[in-house]
Amino acid sequence: MATTCMVLGILSVCMLLACTPVTLILGPLSIFFGVQARKKQQSGIYSTSSKGMTLAGLLCGGISLGLFCLFALAFLLFNVLVK
Numbered sequence: 001m002a003t004t005c006m007v008l009g010i011l012s013v014c015m016l017l018a019c020t021p022v023t024l025i026l027g028p029l030s031i032f033f034g035v036q037a038r039k040k041q042q043s044g045i046y047s048t049s050s051k052g053m054t055l056a057g058l059l060c061g062g063i064s065l066g067l068f069c070l071f072a073l074a075f076l077l078f079n080v081l082v083k
Contacts, residue, residue, distance in 0.1 A: 001037035002050035009060030030061025
């Protein structure tokens with residue numbers, strides 16, 4: 001799950017840079033898998049050696065989702081204020 005989280009997080013950032021709304025799908029998926037992986041790491045089901053990958057996926061997914069929302073809000077406000 002940690003690898004999935006990291007891959008989805010990195011893809012989410014790439015899709016954000018490509019200005020595609022796929023970020024709205026990949027970002028939350030990355031966060032979901034990251035939270036699940038962290039729970040399993042803390043309970044001892046998974047080894048803690050993949051903590052870094054989990055953290056990287058959580059951060060990439062969260063940052064890309066947050067930036068997408070900020071860009072969308074700025075775009076909407078700009079269009080309202082210009083008209």
